[in-house]
Amino acid sequence: MVFGTTPQNWPLTRLTPWYNGPYGIDGADAPLGVRTEGRPVVIYVDDTHPRCNDNNWGTDPLFPKATVQSAVDSIFLVQGSVIAVAAEATLAESVLVGATRPEQCTIMGLGNPCRGPTWTSAAAAENCLELRAAGWMIRNIRFQPNTLAAGIYLARAADDSYAAHHTVIEDCDFDGRWSGLYGIHTYGNPSQVYVLRNRFHEMHNVGQTAGGIYIDQAPQANPFMWVVQDNVFWEEDNHIFLDDNTCGANGCLFKGNSFFLGVNIPAVTMIDMQGGTLGGNTFVENFFGGDYSNTGGYTANATFASSWIGNIAEDIAEPEVGDNGFTISVPLA
Numbered sequence: 478m479v480f481g482t483t484p485q486n487w488p489l490t491r492l493t494p495w496y497n498g499p500y501g502i503d504g505a506d507a508p509l510g511v512r513t514e515g516r517p518v519v520i521y522v523d524d525t526h527p528r529c530n531d532n533n534w535g536t537d538p539l540f541p542k543a544t545v546q547s548a549v550d551s552i553f554l555v556q557g558s559v560i561a562v563a564a565e566a567t568l569a570e571s572v573l574v575g576a577t578r579p580e581q582c583t584i585m586g587l588g589n590p591c592r593g594p595t596w597t598s599a600a601a602a603e604n605c606l607e608l609r610a611a612g613w614m615i616r617n618i619r620f621q622p623n624t625l626a627a628g629i630y631l632a633r634a635a636d637d638s639y640a641a642h643h644t645v646i647e648d649c650d651f652d653g654r655w656s657g658l659y660g661i662h663t664y665g666n667p668s669q670v671y672v673l674r675n676r677f678h679e680m681h682n683v684g685q686t687a688g689g690i691y692i693d694q695a696p697q698a699n700p701f702m703w704v705v706q707d708n709v710f711w712e713e714d715n716h717i718f719l720d721d722n723t724c725g726a727n728g729c730l731f732k733g734n735s736f737f738l739g740v741n742i743p744a745v746t747m748i749d750m751q752g753g754t755l756g757g758n759t760f761v762e763n764f765f766g767g768d769y770s771n772t773g774g775y776t777a778n779a780t781f782a783s784s785w786i787g788n789i790a791e792d793i794a795e796p797e798v799g800d801n802g803f804t805i806s807v808p809l810a
Contacts, residue, residue: 564588633665725753756781
């Protein structure tokens, strides 16, 4: 049989090995020997699948795991791995990503985050997801936090024995359903966190202490070098707020976010930065709804300078807002 002379027509052949690979692993007979270090994997989670089971390896979508916690704890999980949550999943669990778990892994929803997968916690006082390992990415999940906890809790220990530094949270929907407490709750304030293109809404309780991003009081740090960009905040008690005004943010960027006053739930706090120890934050290209002043819920750091120039505010009656709607100064009383 005659083949053409161009590479496209050459037959694809493979030499039969002289002996079987060790442990029955294809390719393990290569001269470089057996690779023992792990490679990133995809672990599938779908609690609605008829064959879901936490005893499954989860690397085959036809035999997924039933819970995210089982995937997080998997012996196959190495740095760079992805936990893929099926679009139709309806999770009801409280997951801990401990300090000993590999860094730079991803939990990703496979569907439209405005429709699913949905994730509630196992109990009213438990967070849906607590992160203690660094570099994890959370994408395309519809979190539904309960009445006494958060969708995502970012933790940092006082002795730095664990910290969720470099977390990326993007394209998620934080749906309080008129009773959820927090979308994101940060304590100890891991540094260089990215919060990108998320939606925060309907965080509400009788005391109006609920809200989108809650920065808890912690002695070791304030949020540092965070990027909070292209998010939407509407219909909730507070948007970005602090614990007793004693903490704030330092050297952070807030860009392209939209802060709505709310129709059914008028927001008490839009942004509160008054407790930062260093300041130096930048607010640019945001939309500020409602009253652009301290009374209206916008508070800059009182001691250390930050920039609030180049945003759009509808309250042009304020001297800190130009006639064209652009902010020209920090919000004042």
